[in-house]
Amino acid sequence: MNGDRWDVVVIGGGIAGVSVAYELAPETSVLLLDMEDTLGHHATGRSAAMFLETYGGADVRALTMGSRAFLEAPPEEFESDLLRPRALLQVARVGRGAVLDQLHREVDGVVGDVALVDEREARxxxxxxxxxxxxxxxxEPxxxxxxxxxxxxxxVRGFRHRGGDVRRAAHVSRLSRRDTGWDIHLADGGRVGASVVVNAAGAWADVVAxxxxLAPLGLTPRRRTAFTTAxxxxxxxxxxxxxxxxxETFYVKPEGDQMLCSPADRxxxxxxxxxxxxxxxxxxxDEIREMTTIPARSVRTSWAGLRTFSPDENLVVGHxxxxxxxxxxxxxxxxGVQTAPALARWAAAAVLEADAPADLLERGLRHERITPARFRRAGSMVS
Structure with missing residues (x-):
């Protein structure tokens, strides 16, 4: 850092922003900006919080599996266990078994210890x-x-321990190019500078662009509702x-003496x-009562968060x-939560123009499938 200039400024204090900031901090000066008073307010703090290696496409599964070792044995800044056992049972209604057959073929031999079971075993x-x-x-046990x-x-603790700085309630109003990087203008009249800006703003990523x-990439925030019932x-x-x-019409997860449920809306x-x-x-x-014996007569609490999708629904990571x-x-x-450790390693290496993590390459992750360049054509600057 030189005055109020940093090598890297990360915009966004959700799990993507704080994890990549953590990975970058040992190598370069990093400032993290978030528009809210509470980091991770809009998506990270509203997650249903499962680690599922059969969930998502091939790139997501590669990143999830690449995150397990970190999550099972995190560094000392992480003061409690991050994982606890909770099996997953993905169910297919009558006539929809072929969907599970296809999923099983995709993950069998890649994800350990996953099995197709019949109705009797499922019950x-x-x-x-x-x-x-x-x-x-x-x-998926x-x-x-x-x-x-x-x-x-x-x-967040680890990032600060590594010398990073966090500024909350920092609303970015404009970014301007200069020979040495970017000036980031804040709504309160402040300004910070950076050689590299990392846009980890979640649902606001196109707004930041x-x-x-820059022209937006066409990212679409989608609402996901959740609620609890007895x-x-x-x-x-x-x-x-x-x-x-x-x-994807619903999910239910035991949580204490109640059920955490979602219509899996998007x-x-x-x-x-x-x-x-x-x-x-x-x-x-109605779906839950039809398929289970959960009474689901009333809702105790409800909330929603935003999940953000690219036009092809794959990740967007790169320059x-x-x-x-x-x-x-x-x-x-x-x-984002279950892939955070591996995705942060991959993104930090790309920001620093270092070699991509070998273990993720071995799992099949490739730059060309997730680069923003796949959505760009000539003339993508906003006039």
Whole structure:
């Protein structure tokens, strides 16, 4: 850092921003800016918090598997365990078993210890399922619940320990190019400088790009609603798996003496402080009662968060081809928490123009599939 100039300024204090800042800090000076008073307010803090190696496409699965070692044995800045066992049971309704067959073919031999099971075994694994409600299920016994707050706060502590600085309530109004990098103009009249800007602003990533004079990539924030309801009387929820409908109409996860549920909605939204959708909750309550014995008569609490998707629904990670020193870290599409350790290593190496992590290359991750350049054509600066 020189005065109020930094080698790297990361915009966004969610899990993507704090994790890449943590990885960059030992090598260069880093400032993290977030527009909220509380870091991770809009997506990270509203996550359902599961580590699922069968979840997502090939690149997401590579990053998830590449994150397991860090999550199982985190550095000392992470003051508590980040994972605890919670199996996943992905269920297919009658007539939809072929979807699970295809998923099993994709992950078998890549993800350890995953098995197709019939309806009888699915109901043994999860007594909440109604008889005749499912055709088959995919059982992932090694999946885990994640302590998202411990992960996020551990990254923040570690980043500060490594010499990084955090500024909250820092609303970016404009970014301007200069010979030595970027000037970042704040709404309160302040200004900071950086050689490289990392755009990890989540649902606001396209807004930040436009503020830098770039055309947006076409990122779409999508609302995901969640709520809690009482569990069934007389049945211990300890040790029960998370249930996930393979057609993504709902999921339910035991949480203490209640069930954390979601309609798995993905309604397009403007970047905003998302609110739960009452109609989606009502729909999912019907789905849950149809397939399980969970009473689901009333909602205890509800909330929503935003997950941000690129046009092809894959990650966007890499240097902006139309503007030197502008780096994208966006489009995690709801997979940001479980992929954070590996994705941060990959992104930090790219920012520093170092070799990509060998273990992630071995798992099949490739720059050309996630680079922002795949969405760009000539003339992508905003006039």
């Amino acid at each position: 043994r694994l999860c007594p909440l399922l109604r008889e005749g409600a499912v055709e088959a299920a995919l059982h 090694a999946s885990m619940e994640m302590d998202v707050d411990a992960l996020h706060q551990g990254y 436009v503020a830098a004079g 569990g069934p009387d007389g049945l211990s929820l300890a040790g029960l798996p998370m249930l996930y409908d393979v057609d 309604t397009p939204s403007e970047p905003t402080d998302a609110r739960a959708d009452a109609l989606e909750i009502a729909r999912s309550l 902006e081809p139309e503007a030197d020193g502008f780096f994208w870290l966006a489009g995690q599409a709801g997979y």
